[in-house]
Amino acid sequence: MKSRDIFRESIFKRDNHKCVVCGEPAQDAHHIIERRLFDDGGYHLENGVSLCGPHHIEAEKTTLDAQELRDIAGIKKIVLPKGYHRDTRYDKWGNIILPNGQRMKGELFYDESVQKILSEVLCLFADYVKYPRTKHFPWSESVGRDDDVLSDLSVFDGKRVVVTEKMDGENATVYSDGYFHARSVNGNEHPSQSWIKNFIQKFYFDIPEGWRVCGENLYARHSVKYDALESYFQVFSVWNEQNECLEWSEMLEYCDLLGLTHVPVLWQGVFDRDEIHKAFLNSRNTDTSEGYVVRSEGGFHYTEFQTSVAKYVRADHITEARHNWRMRWHPSDVNKIKTLK
Ligand SMILES: [Zn+2]
Numbered sequence: 216m217k218s219r220d221i222f223r224e225s226i227f228k229r230d231n232h233k234c235v236v237c238g239e240p241a242q243d244a245h246h247i248i249e250r251r252l253f254d255d256g257g258y259h260l261e262n263g264v265s266l267c268g269p270h271h272i273e274a275e276k277t278t279l280d281a282q283e284l285r286d287i288a289g290i291k292k293i294v295l296p297k298g299y300h301r302d303t304r305y306d307k308w309g310n311i312i313l314p315n316g317q318r319m320k321g322e323l324f325y326d327e328s329v330q331k332i333l334s335e336v337l338c339l340f341a342d343y344v345k346y347p348r349t350k351h352f353p354w355s356e357s358v359g360r361d362d363d364v365l366s367d368l369s370v371f372d373g374k375r376v377v378v379t380e381k382m383d384g385e386n387a388t389v390y391s392d393g394y395f396h397a398r399s400v401n402g403n404e405h406p407s408q409s410w411i412k413n414f415i416q417k418f419y420f421d422i423p424e425g426w427r428v429c430g431e432n433l434y435a436r437h438s439v440k441y442d443a444l445e446s447y448f449q450v451f452s453v454w455n456e457q458n459e460c461l462e463w464s465e466m467l468e469y470c471d472l473l474g475l476t477h478v479p480v481l482w483q484g485v486f487d488r489d490e491i492h493k494a495f496l497n498s499r500n501t502d503t504s505e506g507y508v509v510r511s512e513g514g515f516h517y518t519e520f521q522t523s524v525a526k527y528v529r530a531d532h533i534t535e536a537r538h539n540w541r542m543r544w545h546p547s548d549v550n551k552i553k554t555l556k
Contacts, residue, residue: 219258226263234267235288236279241265245274247281249323252296252309254363261285262294275332277306297361298348308333310340317341325458325518344458346386346398346429347520349508354492356530357506363521370522371486375512377463378482378491380498381526382449383441383505384433389415391422397432407435414448418473425456428469431478433550439503441550446476451508454517462514481507495527505529 223244232241245266250257264284266274273279282304285293299305304312308329309321318340323329330337350365351358358364385407386398395415397408411432422428430450433441453466461469470477482494486509495507506528515523 219256222258222260222263225260227265229260230265230288233265234270235264235284236270237267239267242268243271245271245284247284247290247307248295248305249308251323252299254297257294257296259294261290261292264288264290274307277308277333277336280312281305281307297363311345313341313343317343319343319345320458320517321345322347325516342425343390343394343396344388344427344454344517346388347517347524349524349526350521352488352509352525352527354488355506355527357528365521365525367522368488371509371511371525374486375484376486376491376509377480377512378494378507378509379451379478379480380504381506381508381528382431382433382478383437383439384431384449385435385437387411387430387432387448389419389422389428389430391419391424391426393419405435407432410434411448418475421473423455427454428452428473428475429454430475436548436550439505441503441552444550444552445479447550447552448475449478450475451478452510458517460510460515460517460520460523463510463512465514478508483512492527 226244227241230241233239234241243266244263246257247262247264248257253262264274264287270279274281274284285291293301295301295305296309299309305321306312306318308323310324311319311321313319316339318336320340320343322345324333324340348363350363353364353366353368355364387395389395389411393415395408395412411434428450429452430448432448433444434447450466450470453461453469455461467477469475481498482491484490491507491509495504498504506526508524508526511523
């Protein structure tokens with residue numbers, strides 16, 4: 216479905232031009248999940264419901280829940296933007312709804328209009344933040360169906376960057392209150408999560424209040440086999456209570472303070488595509504390097520993530536196996552580390 220008009224027409228037609236909630240004449244073809252989160256505008260029949268004026272406002276405020284709307288309208292198929300997980304619940308604006316009813320801030324949370332519209336439910340938001348998706352560089356060799364490409368490279372022009380090895384583990388975020396979550400919030404209980412929950416007990420109380428530490432949990436083996444890791448938990452960013460990613464040097468200080476290891480650095484300097492790629496190829500251990508991540512050396516706000524961080528993933532990296540690692544996992548599939556940390 217291409218245009219707004221066709222979208223509106225087909226939604227109204229399906230719902231007999233009536234608000235699906237109260238049966239009053241329909242006034243709005245409401246996007247169940249915000250169109251700005253989709254790269255195609257989200258004009259899918261299953262992403263729309265007919266609503267009257269008042270119910271439309273409630274749906275926008277999210278006091279009328281996205282799943283509730285699907286249920287009332289009899290929509291079985293859940294249409295989500297790229298990179299969103301089917302086993303996770305989202306509100307209209309892409310914020311995650313946790314099993315306890317609290318919400319986790321999503322990519323549009325800080326948008327001014329979204330802040331305004333969510334004013335009544337802001338109290339539901341926990342201080343837990345979804346880790347943003349990292350865009351691929353145009354020369355990345357392994358861009359999946361769900362992945363986005365950074366089209367405007369000029370965001371790195373003249374900027375000092377840090378290039379780190381992309382580690383093949385599971386994204387983990389640790390908060391100052393000892394809470395922890397993986398990239399997918401509702402991930403099944405897994406031995407690698409037990410390991411990190413245990414590990415966190417050694418340092419979470421030293422994280423400043425409202426801050427969080429993000430890193431790679433490398434306990435379980437995914438598709439790359441590691442035999443000499445510095446640690447099973449390797450930090451790649453630390454965020455303060457303003458939701459700002461600390462500059463790299465400050466992050467290193469915090470790693471020292473907390474007794475944590477960071478992901479391996481491959482290169483550092485003013486952004487230079489060729490030099491960076493060369494550094495990767497030179498450093499690369501063919502069996503254990505999935506690719507690299509480039510981030511701005513300076514700090515940046517959460518909302519600037521997708522113009523401050525980008526990645527390259529090599530071609531022969533098996534993404535299929537990666538998605539199924541939880542199911543394939545066997546107790547012997549544990550990576551090896553140099554010294555127990
Ligand atoms: Zn209504």
